[in-house]
Amino acid sequence: MNRIRPLEARKASPLLVSLSAVVLGIIAGCVFILLIGKNPFDGFEKILFGALSSRRRIGNTLGMSTQLILIGLSVSFAFKTGLFNIGASGQMLVGGIAGSILAYYLPMDMPRVIYIPVIVIAAAAAGGIWGFISGLLKAKFNVHEVVSTIMLNWIAYWMVYDFIPRFIIDPTISVKSKPIPLEHTLRAEWLREATGFSTLNYGFFIAIIMTVAVWFILKKTTLGFSLKAVGSNRFCAEYAGIKVSSSIMISMAIAGALSGLAGLTYYCGYSEIMEMGKMPNEGFDGIAVALLGNCSPAGSFFAAIFFGILKMGRGSLAATGIPTEIADTIIATVIYFTATNVLLSAFWNGRFQRSFEKKEEAVSYALKAAGDMRCASDLSRKEFDELAKKGRKLMKEVR
Amino acid sequence: MESWSVVSSIIPSAIAYTMPILMGALGGLYSERSGVTNLCIEGLMLFGCFSSAATIVKLQAIPGFSYTLAIVIGIVAAMAASTLLSLLHAFASINLKSNQVISGTAINMLSTAVSLFLAQTITGSGNITIVRGVIRSDIPLLSHIPVIGRLFFSRTYWTTWICLALWGISWFLLYRTSFGLRLRACGEHPSAVASAGVNVHRMRYIGVMASGLLSGLGGACILVTYAGEYNAGSGINGLGFLAIAALIFGQWKPLGILGSTFFFGLCMTIANMGKVFPVFQSIPAGYLGMFPYAATLIALILSSRKSAAPLASGEPF
Numbered sequence: 001m002n003r004i005r006p007l008e009a010r011k012a013s014p015l016l017v018s019l020s021a022v023v024l025g026i027i028a029g030c031v032f033i034l035l036i037g038k039n040p041f042d043g044f045e046k047i048l049f050g051a052l053s054s055r056r057r058i059g060n061t062l063g064m065s066t067q068l069i070l071i072g073l074s075v076s077f078a079f080k081t082g083l084f085n086i087g088a089s090g091q092m093l094v095g096g097i098a099g100s101i102l103a104y105y106l107p108m109d110m111p112r113v114i115y116i117p118v119i120v121i122a123a124a125a126a127g128g129i130w131g132f133i134s135g136l137l138k139a140k141f142n143v144h145e146v147v148s149t150i151m152l153n154w155i156a157y158w159m160v161y162d163f164i165p166r167f168i169i170d171p172t173i174s175v176k177s178k179p180i181p182l183e184h185t186l187r188a189e190w191l192r193e194a195t196g197f198s199t200l201n202y203g204f205f206i207a208i209i210m211t212v213a214v215w216f217i218l219k220k221t222t223l224g225f226s227l228k229a230v231g232s233n234r235f236c237a238e239y240a241g242i243k244v245s246s247s248i249m250i251s252m253a254i255a256g257a258l259s260g261l262a263g264l265t266y267y268c269g270y271s272e273i274m275e276m277g278k279m280p281n282e283g284f285d286g287i288a289v290a291l292l293g294n295c296s297p298a299g300s301f302f303a304a305i306f307f308g309i310l311k312m313g314r315g316s317l318a319a320t321g322i323p324t325e326i327a328d329t330i331i332a333t334v335i336y337f338t339a340t341n342v343l344l345s346a347f348w349n350g351r352f353q354r355s356f357e358k359k360e361e362a363v364s365y366a367l368k369a370a371g372d373m374r375c376a377s378d379l380s381r382k383e384f385d386e387l388a389k390k391g392r393k394l395m396k397e398v399r
Numbered sequence: 400m401e402s403w404s405v406v407s408s409i410i411p412s413a414i415a416y417t418m419p420i421l422m423g424a425l426g427g428l429y430s431e432r433s434g435v436t437n438l439c440i441e442g443l444m445l446f447g448c449f450s451s452a453a454t455i456v457k458l459q460a461i462p463g464f465s466y467t468l469a470i471v472i473g474i475v476a477a478m479a480a481s482t483l484l485s486l487l488h489a490f491a492s493i494n495l496k497s498n499q500v501i502s503g504t505a506i507n508m509l510s511t512a513v514s515l516f517l518a519q520t521i522t523g524s525g526n527i528t529i530v531r532g533v534i535r536s537d538i539p540l541l542s543h544i545p546v547i548g549r550l551f552f553s554r555t556y557w558t559t560w561i562c563l564a565l566w567g568i569s570w571f572l573l574y575r576t577s578f579g580l581r582l583r584a585c586g587e588h589p590s591a592v593a594s595a596g597v598n599v600h601r602m603r604y605i606g607v608m609a610s611g612l613l614s615g616l617g618g619a620c621i622l623v624t625y626a627g628e629y630n631a632g633s634g635i636n637g638l639g640f641l642a643i644a645a646l647i648f649g650q651w652k653p654l655g656i657l658g659s660t661f662f663f664g665l666c667m668t669i670a671n672m673g674k675v676f677p678v679f680q681s682i683p684a685g686y687l688g689m690f691p692y693a694a695t696l697i698a699l700i701l702s703s704r705k706s707a708a709p710l711a712s713g714e715p716f
Contacts, residue, residue: 032513036520084500137696143703146438146500147647150640151699154692162685284508291501323519328512336487336505342495 007384009356012348014294020344021292022306025334029326036322043322050316051309059191059198063270065308066200067092069207070262071286072293072300073214074255078131078145079295080218081251082231087134087149088259089283090156091127095260096267097160098126100177100274103184104168116186116202119264127260128253130156135252139245145252153279161276170273177274186269203265207301210258215297217254227251259283281328285311288331291338307331359388366391405676409668410550415624416671417664418562419444419635422617423642424649424656425569426610431651432573433606434586434599435492436713438503440614441639442510443481447618449514451477452527452629455622459530466531470623473529474558477619478612484510485611493603496715507639515631525631532623533558556624565613570653582606586709589716599716614639637692641667644695648702651709659698666691 030040051061071088078085099119106115130152137143170178186201218224229237230247238244266282267274289307293299314327337344366387367374379387423440430437451473458469484506491502518525533556541552573579584592585602593599621635622628641663648662649655673679673687 032516084504086504137700141700141703143696143699144647147640147644147699148696150637151644151692151696154637155689155696158685158689158692161688162683287504288508323516325512325516325519328508329516332505332508332512336491336502336509339501339505340491340495340497342497 007379007381009349010352012345012352014296014299016348017341017344018292018294018299018303018338020348021334021337021341024337024344025330028333029330032326032329033322038320038322042320043317043326046316046320047310047313047327049313051313054196055194056196056198057312059195059200061308061312062204062305063199063201064312065304066203066207067262067266067270067282068285068289068304068307068311069301070203070210070258070265071282072289072304073207073210073297074131074258074262075287075290076293076295076297076300077214077218077258078251078255079290080224080231081227081247082234083135083138083145083248083251083255085131085134085149085252085255085259086146086284086287087130087152087256088262088286089280090149090153091130091256091259092263092266092280092283093153093156093160094130095123095127095263096274097163097263098260099123099264099268100180101163101167103180103268104178106184108181108183112183115184119268120206120261123260123264124257125260127263128257131256131259132249132253134256135249138252139248153283157277157279160274164274164276168274175276180268180272182272184268185272186265199270201265201269203261203269206261206265210261211297211301214258218297223250259286262286285328285331288335288338291335359384362389362391362395363387364391365395369394405678407549408675409665409672411554412625412672413661413665413668414551414559415556415664416667417661418556418559418624419617419621420638420642420645420663420667421566421657421660422562422613422620423639424645424660425566425653426613426617427643427646428573428651428653428656429569429582429606429609429613431606431646431709431712432583432586433603434589434709434711434714434716435489435603435607436499436503437488437607437610438500438643439485439488439506439510439639440610440642441635441637442503442507443485443611443614444618444621444639444642445507445635446484446510446514447477447481447615448622448626448635449518449527449618449629450480450615451619451622452529453517453521455529456521456527470533474616474619474623477622478615481615481618482608482611485607485614488611489604489607492715493600493607499713499715511634514629518629518631526628528628529622532627556620558620558624562616562620565616566653566657573653583709585716586711589711589714593716603716614642617642638667641691641695644699647708648695648698650702650707662698663691663695666694 033040033043050057052058074088075085099122102119102122106118134145134148134152137148138145164177168177170176186203188202191200192198218228226237226242227247227250229240229242230244234244262282266280285307289300289303293303310327310330314324317324317326363379363384423444427437427440454476455469455473458464458472459466488502488506491497492499515525518527521527535554535556538552538555542548544552573583581592581597582602582605585599589599618635621638645656645659645663649659669679670687670690673682674684679687
């Protein structure tokens with residue numbers, strides 16, 4: 001009996017809380033669909049059909065999830081340092097415009113092995129600078145990052161509004177940039193053929209690499225450790241000799257770079273044009289991804305695919321007469337429930353506690369029946385479970 | 400005299416642009432002074448804008464129904480709807496003690512999604528355009544005062560005067576009554592207030608609900624004064640976040656936020672009407688659009704360092 005801790009009830013895991021939030025979000029979606037007098041099962045069937053029913057649709061769903069994964073990672077990364085990056089939209093825009101301008105001006109005969117790293121680095125750098133500005137303002141001037149990133153979103157919005165006509169305008173449609181030729185996007189011929197010409201592109205692999213990289217930085221490096229230390233208690237971290245203000249700036253710069261990459265995959269892979277006067281919603285969906293994924297890299301990855309399914313599948317809702325915004329409503333409800341995770345974990349902890357107490361009762365009954373003098377708290381988990389089963393059977397027989 | 404004509408056309412618009420931001424910032428003031436960080440002003444204002452648009456459109460479609468009465472009912476509906484929405488934030492941040500920044504963001508997203516969803520079911524396109532907004536009118540006597548009359552009292556919206564009255568009432572309530580003292584104390588030292596026998600949770604609920612009420616009014620003002628439509632695409636263009644910035648720039652004080660919101664209103668006017676004036680015509684549209692947000696950032700850099708934020712704002716109790 002080498003147990004150190006006494007047996008106690010199970011605690012709600014983050015995964016369970018996230019899954020409950022998803023279930024509640026879907027229930028809320030059903031309620032909204034019922035409110036406008038439509039059939040919710042029909043709606044969800046159409047969403048799944050639209051997202052997963054063919055190779056092409058699955059490819060499109062993954063193509064959509066690509067930017068959500070990257071933004072989810074961006075928000076999670078900043079969150080680990082105690083920063084809330086809601087400027088992903090702006091960082092996406094600057095990353096996207098940097099990539100688009102380069103795609104337009106770099107020579108067409110440049111080999112892909114050189115071209116792709118160049119635009120990837122450019123987009124990450126542009127987004128990184130955008131994130132770094134918020135970090136600098138937070139560290140040096142105490143400007144709350146939520147307000148500064150929102151302002152930077154709008155500054156990026158108007159900057160793109162100015163840059164598109166200046167550098168990459170499509171003269172026939174004067175509100176959009178000229179489509180980037182296929183060889184200069186992140187799309188690849190073999191990927192397109194394998195998935196029935198979907199939007200799936202090299203960006204998805206960038207997203208996978210970044211998921212691993214973020215996990216590695218956070219778990220295995222000193223940098224990750226000090227960033228997390230600042231996030232959990234900045235005063236304690238400062239006392240331990242970690243430079244808080246440079247940690248804030250580095251964290252925001254990396255978060256910005258990840259969102260910049262998301263912009264690249266969105267504007268030069270998923271789509272091949274940029275529009276004037278359009279704020280990408282994906283920046284805000286990424287917050288939901290990060291929160292639902294409990295701010296862990298793997299969590300963000302799977303949460304992004306879930307939201308990708310919702311966002312791609314809603315296109316097929318038109319036939320049912322349900323507005324496509326139902327997907328955003330579900331996403332927003334999911335975040336509200338993740339934000340109020342206290343409620344959900346209290347609910348599950350309460351349930352676990354009650355079932356544990358019942359088990360305990362059964363165990364002591366079984367012990368008493370067997371004339372065993374040991375106490376329920378002295379048992380190992382295995383014995384405990386066995387005796388609980390036995391005790392429950394005995395109690396039933398007596399009744 | 401060209402500059403005079405520019406000024407005399409900018410100032411009245413600037414006042415119209417100021418009022419929604421002022422209401423949002425004043426709402427934020429109540430909430431933050433009571434100790435709840437409120438980043439969902441944007442969502443609350445947007446929801447107010449949408450609910451008033453939906454109500455007014457339905458009422459103005461009834462033949463013979465007074466347009467003005469429809470507007471009044473629309474504004475009240477907006478205030479009620481946003482107050483209800485703010486309860487969600489209050490519940491999450493006061494009772495559940497969850498992260499107030501995340502809860503605020505969730506409310507923002509929820510408000511955008513739900514209002515778009517409902518707008519789609521109401522009109523099909525998602526944009527709701529009302530038949531007629533508030534008609535501008537001159538204030539008798541006062542509008543004849545030279546210079547000031549032209550700038551401040553002619554062609555005004557009546558909603559402007561309601562907003563200003565609410566600002567005055569709020570100042571009195573927060574700084575001249577025991578209720579205000581308690582509310583502000585909840586944002587500084589909640590445990591001290593609690594030991595004096597005041598229900599901190601109730602005061603904070605009042606603070607958050609007041610922010611819902613005022614932000615709803617602000618959102619309705621956008622609709623019935625200069626916008627005239629609820630736009631599904633652009634929403635309210637981040638005005639709610641400008642209001643939060645104005646609150647910080649105004650150092651969480653009523654007079655301060657009056658000044659800072661007027662400054663942002665002026666910036667918004669220049670951004671939106673810039674093309675009309677020959678003075679600004681050489682500036683590209685992108686730079687004009689960027690101007691209010693860049694000005695806000697600079698204002699924040701200047702004012703945030705010696706920030707006088709309520710001590711316990713964002714701290715669950």
